[in-house]
Amino acid sequence: MLYLASQSPRRSQLLEQIGVDFRIVDVEVPEQRHLGESPRDYVSRVARDKARAGLSILEEAGVAVLGADTEVVLDDEVFGKPDDAEDAAGMLRRLSGRVHEVISTVWLVTRSGEWSDTSRSRVTMPMLDNATIAAYIATGEPFGKAGAYAIQGHGAKLIEHLDGSHSGVMGLPVFETARLLRAHSLIRA
Template identity: 75%
Template structure:
């Protein structure tokens, strides 16, 4: 049985897109980057922690559990989810006119096997004026989203260029996830 250790409706939708039959296990995993931890290692570690927490809670023996994490990174700084409107606007100002990375890690774990995939996409934002930032923040869409935007929503108009995985920027890279599941 396949389980997805995630509370994200986007990850559920993307996993459904590849035709996987699964159940959801909600997990709570601390997301704190260590002082010497690289952004890639941090994202991978959190995804693995989610998968392992899901495995511990999985009701079925022989379970395969997927855990995933996605973060926006600019100048080696990990942009998590904004705490409020001011934080969202500040993130968007910093991303304006610049290229950032979106790192998505996916881990699959069983009782005796663990494996992962990492997807790194580069996203360039258009130059954003204060009115555009304020209008986008007012939609409420930036909340609960790494980097304060949703490429699949209204935030898509902020993106000037994408080099990488659209689904990875959404939160679950479907190609890499399908490849990972194929190994299980």
């Protein structure tokens, strides 16, 4: 049985979209970057910690747990989820007119091993004026989203160009996830 160590409705939707049968396991993992830790290592560690935390609370034999993390990175700074509207506006102003990276890593953890895959995407935002930023924040969509935007919602209007994985920017890189699950006979085709 496959478990997803995430409460994210987007991750659940993406797994359902590719026909994966799974259950949710609720975990709480600190998401704090360590001093000197690269953004890629940070994203990977958090995703692995989520999967491991999920596995540690399950007693069933033969289970596999999927953990994922996605972060927006600009100039080696990780943009997590905004604390409030002011924080969201600050993130969007900094991303405005720039190209940033979105790193999304998925870990598959069982009692006999651990495997991972990573998607890296480059996202270009046009120059955003204050009115556009305020209108977007008023939708409520930036909250709970890395980098204060959701590519699958109103935030799509803020994306000028995407070079990479749309699903990876949403929070679960479908191609990489399916490849991991196929390699361990958790899905077909």
